[in-house]
Amino acid sequence: MTGQRRLIARILSEAEDHPDVEELHRRALQRDRRVSIATVYRTVRLLEERGILERRDFGGGRARYDLADRGHHHHLIDVETGHVIEFADEVHEALAAAIAKRLGYELVGHKLELFGRKINPEGASPKAGRR
Numbered sequence: 001m002t003g004q005r006r007l008i009a010r011i012l013s014e015a016e017d018h019p020d021v022e023e024l025h026r027r028a029l030q031r032d033r034r035v036s037i038a039t040v041y042r043t044v045r046l047l048e049e050r051g052i053l054e055r056r057d058f059g060g061g062r063a064r065y066d067l068a069d070r071g072h073h074h075h076l077i078d079v080e081t082g083h084v085i086e087f088a089d090e091v092h093e094a095l096a097a098a099i100a101k102r103l104g105y106e107l108v109g110h111k112l113e114l115f116g117r118k119i120n121p122e123g124a125s126p127k128a129g130r131r
Helices: 005-012 020-031 037-049 091-103
Strands: 053-057 065-066 074-078 084-087 115-116
Touching: 005 020, 005 037, 005 065, 020 037, 020 065, 037 053
Parallel strands: 074 115
Antiparallel strands: 053 065, 074 084
């Protein structure tokens, strides 16, 4: 692995968010001005092919990335800001397993992506009533 690819892998391992390729490139340029966007694309593709990185589609037309070894978790995506909240929930896990069992299956994996809008303190969505 080249030094630039190691740099990109390090940036991904340090990320606490789910960056897209352009954000990875911006972060890489802060550390090494020679990193090209093509190198970032190739590195992301290589890491994804090797199962190190997982592609996420949270809307907005850009794939975002998550390290595969971060453990089982789900995502809540704020449709207004694009902010992604990772969470795990034992109740959800039990419900998913129960649904699979009821349908005659053993659950071997699942992903949950929730898309929402922040609720204001009065309990209504800021866009409630607007169309």
